[in-house]
Amino acid sequence: MEYFLRGRRGEWRWRSPVGNGAVDALARWQWRRSVAASALLQQCESLHGRGRGTNPGAKGKRDSSVGSGINGSEESGVEWRILRRWEVPWDWQTVSLTSLACVIGFLSTGVMDAIHRFKPDVLSLNVEAVMLLLDIGITTAVILGIIYSVADTFQPLPEDFFKYDLREPFNLQKGWLLWAGVGLVSAFIANVLTRVAVSIFSGGPPKGQTDALVILAPLVGSSNLGTACRLVVSCVLIPLLEETVFRGFLMTSLTKWVPTPVAVVIISSLFALAHLRPAQFPHIFVIGSVLGFSYAQTRNLLTPITIHAFWNLLVIYVTFFSRKLDGNILSLTWM
Incomplete structure (x- = not known):
């Protein structure tokens, strides 16, 4: 019932x-x-x-x-990934101490800089090229070892930390190769516009580019060994080291306290200052901003590394042929 x-x-x-x-x-x-x-x-x-x-x-x-x-x-398919923050598991003390350790590691492994400062003509070009490769290789290993050792204490990390993912290179939202191409074109346009703006406000073309290449440029074309070492250093080790430190660690850590676009601007300024070339600050800052926003879009370090590598390769090519032709074909900023 x-x-x-x-x-x-x-x-x-x-x-x-x-x-x-x-x-x-x-x-x-x-x-x-x-x-x-x-x-x-x-x-x-x-x-x-x-x-x-x-x-x-x-x-x-x-x-x-x-x-x-x-x-x-x-x-x-309409999410603004570029505005998203990272879920940072560490605090500001960890960021500060890790950054200090990276600076000490960099200074302690700067053998080639010391050699060029005190005895610039002591080495042949081939020996210099090999020593440069070993020096940058050791520096990269030491600094990345410090960062990954610290990050390992916070395992498991969110999946978008220190990500080097070759999959889906042409995905519209996170394709690393697609956005690397977009970033490279954007960096080139931004570099040209910045040079025009600097020339207008300063009354002349920017200076300081030859100083930036005084150590590395002679190695290109000197021999096959010198060229190979220069390419490995410029297009592999330096992009891997700088993008992992500035974008992979510092920029992502900063998003714990500030929005992602603000973190991109701050780290781009620090990136430009770290190159110790005041005359090139506007150009490096603009290119650093492109690197930061491209990484924020894809959450894949392969994106800024690829942009950085191809940009340095373009600078080497232009610099080498400018010297060969005894003229300035195009002025680009070395990173």
């Missing part, structure tokens, strides 16, 4: 099946328990559906936020 009925609007309604007082009281007590259990169940289902995005009302709100391009999911 039915004691409970569900109303047309979904609520529970009481219907007494008999007139007996004792039976009627027992049935009413059972009805109240069912009403409480049903209400609790409906509330849990509503909360669960809202969290999962299956509740119709919640789904509509979620879809509207996706359409705005701010908090949408990747599947929507």
Whole structure:
């Protein structure tokens, strides 16, 4: 015999099946328990559906936020990945101490800089090329070892930290090769526009490019060994080291306290200052910003590394042929 009925609007309604007082009281007590259990169940289902995005009302709100391009999911294809922050597991003390350790590691392995400063003509070009390769290789190994040793203490890290992923190179949202191409073209255009602006405001072309290449440029074309060492240093080791330190560690860490675009600007300024070339600061800053935003878009370090490597390769090519032709074909900034 039915004691409970569900109303047309979904609520529970009481219907007494008999007139007996004792039976009627027992049935009413059972009805109240069912009403409480049903209400609790409906509330849990509503909360669960809202969290999962299956509740119709919640789904509509979620879809509207996706359409705005701010908090949408990747599947929507309209998310502004470039604005997202990293989930940084360490604090500012870790960032400061790790940065200090990297600076000490860099200074302690700067053998070639010391040789060129005190005895610039003591080595032949081939020996110089090999020593340069060993020097930068040791520096890269030491500094990356410091960073990865610190990061290893925070395992498991979020998947977008120190990511070198060759998959999906042409994905519209995170394709590392696609966005590397976009970034390289953007860097070239930004470099030209910056040079034009600097020339207008300073009254002449920027200076300081030959000083930046005084050590490395003679190695190109001197011999096959010298050229190979220069290419490995400029297009492999330096991009790997600088992008892992500046973009992979410092920029991502900074997003714990400031928005991602602000972190890109700050680290680009630090990146330009670290090159110790005041005359080239605007150009390196602009290119550093391109590197930072490209990394923020793909969350893959292969993107800024590829841009950096091809940019340095372009600078080597232009510098070499400019010297061969005894003229300045194109002025580019070395990074």
